[in-house]
Amino acid sequence: MQTNLLYLRDAYLREFPATVVDVRERAIALDRTAFYPTGGGQPHDTGTIDGMPVTDVRKEGDVVWHTVDVAGGAPMPAVGTAVDCVVDWVRRHRLMRTHTALHVLCGVIWNEWQVPVTGGNMEPLSARMDFEFDPLPEGFAGTVESLVNAELAANRPIEVAFLPRNTAVHDENLIRTKVNMIPEWVSEIRVVDIVGLDKQADGGTHVRSTGEVGRIRVLKTESKGKGNKRIRLEIVDA
Ligand SMILES: [Zn+2]
Numbered sequence: 001m002q003t004n005l006l007y008l009r010d011a012y013l014r015e016f017p018a019t020v021v022d023v024r025e026r027a028i029a030l031d032r033t034a035f036y037p038t039g040g041g042q043p044h045d046t047g048t049i050d051g052m053p054v055t056d057v058r059k060e061g062d063v064v065w066h067t068v069d070v071a072g073g074a075p076m077p078a079v080g081t082a083v084d085c086v087v088d089w090v091r092r093h094r095l096m097r098t099h100t101a102l103h104v105l106c107g108v109i110w111n112e113w114q115v116p117v118t119g120g121n122m123e124p125l126s127a128r129m130d131f132e133f134d135p136l137p138e139g140f141a142g143t144v145e146s147l148v149n150a151e152l153a154a155n156r157p158i159e160v161a162f163l164p165r166n167t168a169v170h171d172e173n174l175i176r177t178k179v180n181m182i183p184e185w186v187s188e189i190r191v192v193d194i195v196g197l198d199k200q201a202d203g204g205t206h207v208r209s210t211g212e213v214g215r216i217r218v219l220k221t222e223s224k225g226k227g228n229k230r231i232r233l234e235i236v237d238a
């Protein structure tokens with residue numbers, strides 16, 4: 001059994017019909033889903049399945065499990081039931097804007113300082129990312145904020161492609177994101193390309209162009225030790 005991951009090809013799909021393929025206590029597996037499961041630094045979606053609130057989404061192997069809030073002990077749908085699903089679009093679109101902003105940040109920092117990212121975390125419209133700086137350059141917060149905002153305002157298109165593994169591992173633009181570390185059995189690699197700025201192997205959901213992000217504001221920079229500096233930022237309307 002394998003869930004068809006609709007969000008990989010259409011990040012803008014927010015309502016979809018599906019069929020229940022497995023059920024356990026308070027969680028439902030569907031044949032197809034547009035609900036993004038927590039992973040790759042992006043938090044899960046919320047929404048409803050047949051009106052039941054979805055409170056958590058996790059991928060276990062090839063199957064996505066949707067935790068639902070069964071109010072007043074209403075029965076879980078049986079296997080084979082057709083259900084109508086709705087993704088909470090306010091939360092999801094904010095996460096898409098945030099995720100794209102972080103790829104722009106990575107691209108800008110790589111182009112300007114050739115420094116790789118070491119970790120990060122995002123919430124809707126806020127995030128932190130760690131980079132291998134030692135120390136941070138003079139005036140860093142203001143410089144990076146204006147460089148990122150210039151790239152967002154440039155309204156670069158974002159393209160998602162599925163490349164054969166052999167093509168992806170030989171793409172010079174993907175080398176810094178360690179595509180060669182992806183397990184050998186993965187034959188097709190999903191690539192998110194902010195055209196002319198940043199190209200990464202990535203499973204997340206992104207907006208169509210950088211203009212849709214808005215602007216970023218750097219809130220704080222912190223040292224997390226030698227060769228590890230943290231940037232906290234928020235995403236605001238343009
Ligand atoms: Zn990403």
